[in-house]
Amino acid sequence: MEVTANKLFNYIRCRRFAALNDANSPTDSLKNNNYYQKTISKFKDIFLGLNYYEKLSYVKDINYTYDFHHDFTLSENFDFIFNDKDIYILISASSKEFLNLKYKFASHTHQLFKKNSQGYYQLDKSGKNSVNYQQKLNKLFAKNEISGQVILKYAFMQYLYKNIFPKKDFNLFFVLINEEYVHDGMAYTDKLYHIFDFSNLDELDKKIEISLFRMINHIELNDFTPCELERNACLRGKPLQCKFVDFCYSHLPKENSIFDYFNPHLGFKEKLKKTYIHHDTYELLNEGYIKMEDIPMDWLKNKNRLMQRYCLDNNVTYINKEKINIILSHLKYPLVFLDLSYMPIIIPKFKHEKPFDNISFQYSLFTQKENEKIDLDSDSYIHNFKESRSDNRNEFAEKFVNDVLRYDSSIIVYKKPQIIKILQGSKLIFPHLKSKLEIIIERVVDILDILKIDPKFFKDHNIKNVDLSTYNFYDNKLSGSYSRSKLAKVFNFEKINDLTINDDKTEYKIFRLFNDNDESTKDKLKLDMMIYSKYKAYLLYKIIDKLKQMISA
Numbered sequence: 001m002e003v004t005a006n007k008l009f010n011y012i013r014c015r016r017f018a019a020l021n022d023a024n025s026p027t028d029s030l031k032n033n034n035y036y037q038k039t040i041s042k043f044k045d046i047f048l049g050l051n052y053y054e055k056l057s058y059v060k061d062i063n064y065t066y067d068f069h070h071d072f073t074l075s076e077n078f079d080f081i082f083n084d085k086d087i088y089i090l091i092s093a094s095s096k097e098f099l100n101l102k103y104k105f106a107s108h109t110h111q112l113f114k115k116n117s118q119g120y121y122q123l124d125k126s127g128k129n130s131v132n133y134q135q136k137l138n139k140l141f142a143k144n145e146i147s148g149q150v151i152l153k154y155a156f157m158q159y160l161y162k163n164i165f166p167k168k169d170f171n172l173f174f175v176l177i178n179e180e181y182v183h184d185g186m187a188y189t190d191k192l193y194h195i196f197d198f199s200n201l202d203e204l205d206k207k208i209e210i211s212l213f214r215m216i217n218h219i220e221l222n223d224f225t226p227c228e229l230e231r232n233a234c235l236r237g238k239p240l241q242c243k244f245v246d247f248c249y250s251h252l253p254k255e256n257s258i259f260d261y262f263n264p265h266l267g268f269k270e271k272l273k274k275t276y277i278h279h280d281t282y283e284l285l286n287e288g289y290i291k292m293e294d295i296p297m298d299w300l301k302n303k304n305r306l307m308q309r310y311c312l313d314n315n316v317t318y319i320n321k322e323k324i325n326i327i328l329s330h331l332k333y334p335l336v337f338l339d340l341s342y343m344p345i346i347i348p349k350f351k352h353e354k355p356f357d358n359i360s361f362q363y364s365l366f367t368q369k370e371n372e373k374i375d376l377d378s379d380s381y382i383h384n385f386k387e388s389r390s391d392n393r394n395e396f397a398e399k400f401v402n403d404v405l406r407y408d409s410s411i412i413v414y415k416k417p418q419i420i421k422i423l424q425g426s427k428l429i430f431p432h433l434k435s436k437l438e439i440i441i442e443r444v445v446d447i448l449d450i451l452k453i454d455p456k457f458f459k460d461h462n463i464k465n466v467d468l469s470t471y472n473f474y475d476n477k478l479s480g481s482y483s484r485s486k487l488a489k490v491f492n493f494e495k496i497n498d499l500t501i502n503d504d505k506t507e508y509k510i511f512r513l514f515n516d517n518d519e520s521t522k523d524k525l526k527l528d529m530m531i532y533s534k535y536k537a538y539l540l541y542k543i544i545d546k547l548k549q550m551i552s553a
């Protein structure tokens with residue numbers, strides 16, 4: 001069996017993984033991700049271009065294998081080896097996973113990784129006697145953290161190379177992306193990345209050997225029976241989620257499981273005579289608590305959780321008409337219902353863009369006059385789509401601000417913080433639009449603030465004597481989530497869930513590779529993306545419309 005660092009990471013999650021997984025099946029989803037492959041290839045070209053000099057001898061994309069034990073062969077790809085000794089591996093993660101690790105010692109805060117004389121980041125060991133330093137070190141290695149996965153890969157590659165070339169001096173460096181880099185639109189600089197030297201981390205070889213034997217043990221056991229479900233092994237709902245989560249959690253109800261209580265990571269509190277017992281959600285799950293109703297009522301201290309349970313037990317919808325009415329009566333007509341679609345990038349392409357920015361690529365909006373009913377064919381509908389190959393951001397941004405600001409209106413969106421972040425970033429890219437963007441930011445209203453709670457709104461309007469601790473609206477069908485697909489179910493617009501593209505991730509993944517398609521496929525994809533964006537904007541209208549009906553009923 002061929003073992004990569006990623007395979008090792010997966011096989012040591014738990015005992016059951018080995019029995020469920022076909023040894024030859026891939027465990028690294030990025031291997032088949034075209035956008036990721038294109039990005040890493042571009043990153044390699046940039047890195048080589050910036051480090052090349054005439055007498056540099058180098059090899060690129062070299063695969064090494066090492067026969068570790070019986071049928072187990074360790075295998076990894078080494079991106080660059082310069083002058084037969086300096087090895088560089090390029091990672092598409094942000095360097096902030098390491099640079100944000102700080103510890104407190106002698107009343108000062110220190111970074112865990114500091115630049116050495118070479119300009120590369122290395123673990124600073126000067127605070128190793130402080131408790132906080134050890135805590136941060138544990139976090140660094142934790143397998144539920146991106147940093148833990150990167151370190152495991154480093155340790156694995158170092159172990160592999162050392163065993164193949166036991167007498168050779170070499171340096172292994174990992175190159176991660178600097179999230180603070182701002183592209184000047186002309187040429188990339190070495191500020192695009194940060195280089196890490198993890199060689200002074202202790203006992204990396206030992207950790208790899210322990211992990212490898214643990215993996216072999218799991219494979220030999222071949223035990224298919226369920227094991228305890230663990231937060232940090234399954235990583236359910238996290239970027240590193242185990243590929244068998246759907247299977248191992250299939251005994252949970254699809255809706256209203258114990259994970260669907262608000263903030264399930266907080267667990268539940270059982271009151272005893274003089275104290276409380278804290279029950280972790282995973283502990284309860286492994287003890288057989290799977291449905292919302294399995295949790296005793298008196299373990300639900302939080303008002304919003306009690307509201308969820310009340311709605312479930314009585315099959316009713318909760319609406320605080322008074323609070324919603326106050327918010328709706330402050331909206332300024334004609335209302336603009338805006339969907340702004342965006343995608344996360346890894347390497348910036350155009351001037352002023354930064355790694356991991358969200359870049360908008362289409363918007364849809366409907367306008368509604370007071371008391372007007374609008375349908376999907378409304379004349380007020382506006383859509384604009386940005387092709388990604390050339391830099392037409394200015395044209396797109398100018399049309400956007402003019403379309404959105406046609407009226408002196410409230411602008412209803414879904415997830416205001418993300419929209420605001422994009423608009424704030426746009427102020428730096430398009431300084432001539434700064435004042436118009438600020439007006440938009442001022443007018444944006446989040447549909448989630450209407451459905452949940454927005455204490456700032458009540459404070460800004462000097463409205464007192466309203467309950468700011470409970471949400472304004474809840475329905476069982478939400479099952480603890482105010483996602484678009486759940487809201488569509490509750491607000492009678494389920495057809496959005498039947499569209500060819502019906503979630504944001506699919507939408508941006510299609511857009512990322514849009515220009516790789518032929519013209520007729522592009523036309524079809526563009527239409528599918530436009531329809532999804534249009535439906536997202538229309539869903540906002542449907543929600544407000546139904547809330548108004550409920551208030552007046």
Ligand code: SF4
Nearest residue numbers: 014234242244245248
């Ligand atoms: S989902 Fe959890 S229990 Fe199931 S195989 Fe993965 S890590 Fe193991």
